[in-house]
Amino acid sequence: MGFPEVYDYAAGEADWFASGLPREGRDAAIPRVGDVARKDVPTCRLDDRIGDVWGRAQTTDWDMCLVVNEERVVLGRLRAKALELDPGTPVEQAMEAGPTTVRPDARLADVVERMRAKDVKSIVVTTSDGRLVGLLKRVDAESQPKDT
Numbered sequence: 001m002g003f004p005e006v007y008d009y010a011a012g013e014a015d016w017f018a019s020g021l022p023r024e025g026r027d028a029a030i031p032r033v034g035d036v037a038r039k040d041v042p043t044c045r046l047d048d049r050i051g052d053v054w055g056r057a058q059t060t061d062w063d064m065c066l067v068v069n070e071e072r073v074v075l076g077r078l079r080a081k082a083l084e085l086d087p088g089t090p091v092e093q094a095m096e097a098g099p100t101t102v103r104p105d106a107r108l109a110d111v112v113e114r115m116r117a118k119d120v121k122s123i124v125v126t127t128s129d130g131r132l133v134g135l136l137k138r139v140d141a142e143s144q145p146k147d148t
Contacts, residue, residue, distance in 0.1 A: 033111050034104025036141050037125040037134030043068045044078060044091050051087025053078065066124060066132060067095045073130040074101065101126045104133050112141045 044053045044065045053065050067076040076095035085094055101124045102111055115123060115138045125133040 031108040031144050032104060033102055033106045033108055033125055033136050033141075034133060036108060036144055037104065037136045038140065039134045041066055041132075041135040043072070043132065045069070046075065046090065046092040046095075048091045049087060050078075050082050050085055050089045050091060050094055053091060054083055054087075064122075065091075066099075066135065067091055068132055072132045074099065074124055074126050074132050077124070099124045101130070102136070103128065108141055108144060111136065112138065115141070 040060075042053075042057055042060060042062050042065045044067055046067060046069070057063075057065060063080040065078040066074055067078055068074055076091075076097045077099045078091055078095045082089075082091075082094040100120075104125055104127070111123065114120075115136075120138065122135050122137045125136055127133060
């Protein structure tokens with residue numbers, strides 16, 4: 001029919017945007033969390049061992065790892081302080097369960113304001129069903145142009 005891409009998405013427009021999918025219209029140019037979120041955040045599983053996770057992480061510039069299941073649903077966050085534990089400790093025992101999340105379609109300026117107010121350096125970005133999109137670092141977000 002001449003359409004470059006056709007999508008069949010039954011969940012609705014709000015969920016479409018919350019999933020970080022392409023957007024059009026008058027608000028499309030407003031910076032959103034999903035535009036800036038880092039997609040290269042390291043992930044690990046509940047049954048991984050801390051020593052193995054940090055061994056892999058040393059090759060990156062990250063000092064944390066997001067714990068996900070097979071469907072990439074975010075279960076927790078493993079911070080650098082876990083290095084103080086025995087390297088054989090399962091991630092499940094050392095992670096912070098249920099981290100705060102935001103959706104990719106949230107206005108970047110609004111989220112940055114909340115991050116500043118609570119002195120938060122990063123926040124997990126997920127779809128409405130909890131699947132990992134990325135991690136928003138406040139330093140990255142603050143370097144973006146303001147809403148118009």
